[in-house]
Amino acid sequence: MKAAGVILAIAVALALQTTLARYMARGSVAVDFVLVVVVYVGLTSGPSAGLLTGTVAGLAQEALSTTIIGIGGLADTIVGFLAGIVGTQFIVAHSLPRFVVFFVATVVHAVVFMGLYAVLDLRHFGTPYAVVAGQAAANALLGVVGFQVVELLPGVIERRRDAKNRLRR
């Protein structure tokens, strides 16, 4: 059941990523929905789930693009695994720590991704500090919001259901 939810989350993230990408002027999105899902699963479900989610999500994301298959998957895997370790070793229940985790995870993902490309002499990204920082901040914000939504959504639904029942009486 949990695995199905993860797969559904990945699918939704991919759909959002590709949909939004089509409407962006430069063809790139500041927010990486897939990476946010991977970090979220890692934080909530542990390293194994995090790295498997990263693997699946990364490979799927690369399969839909024209990059070298494996590099993004490896970066997502590492980030998912590290997020899982952080989630099991530290209490990440507040917004600020979550923000930091998402931010750092995005930076690590960028370092691994661009580093592999540079090492393999496939592409050089120059010095994209601002882009990476912007994407990290956006991912962190989205991740914190996502956490809040996922945590608050069941309570809101429950409260609205109770309110409806009270009105019927």
Add this chain to the structure above:
Amino acid sequence: MALLEYRQRSGYLFLAVVVGHILLISARVNSSTGVPVLEAVTFGVFSEIQRTVSTGISAVRNTWNGYIGLQHVKRENDELKQRLAAAEIMLQQQRAAAERSRGLAQLLELREHVGLQTVAAEIIGAAATADFRTLTIDKGTRDGLRPDMAVISPAGIAGRIVVPSARSAKVQLLVDRNAAAGAMIERTRAQGVVVGAGNDRLRLDYVSDVADVVVGDAVVSSGIDGIYPKGFVIGRVESIERSGGAYRRIIVRPAVDFSALEEVLVVVTPTAAHKASDGVSE
């Protein structure tokens, strides 16, 4: 404990997934030589394994062949030594045969050149004492040899028959102290008598003090002794001394190397001495 196993399991899983990604990337990315990295790395790794295995096998083989499995080497070494010895013996035999053929060819050439009737003979022995310079040849009276027959070699006059037997004969060499032969200087025709000095030199006696003789002049047989045919080489003048009398003291270096004689020709054509002795006996 369970937490530790969980962490280890996660670590192994992470390692496996990372390796899988690396393999995936390697299969897609080409190296600088145009070959996919996976193929290049795989080939490089396996080639190193092959090199290591080959080195190990070579080391074992070399150790075995060089230190342990040497039993056949000793046997082979013995066989090779035997073959080498046999080859050396055969080589010596062939060399001896070649030398003998060369000597016989020279002798045949001399026979044709001389125009005299000769009998070829082989040296089969030397003198029993050093005081007498004689040789023994393998031809005797059965072959027509008689005393005072000249013995010649391709280099020049060797000596004369002194004691013939039925199948062998004793040859007195020209260097024997009792030997003598009529001789003359080839260039000036100045005559004298060559006598053996007992060593490896000859002495030319009775050459006039006024005769034109210089060191290096060829000395040949004059034929007046009735034994040696005229004109055969005896040697060359080595030194000339004035004896104070009417004659000079001339030392002659023989043309024949008497220590190296192997085959000779015996001149069986009757000479004046033979005819005279035949007349006396008749």
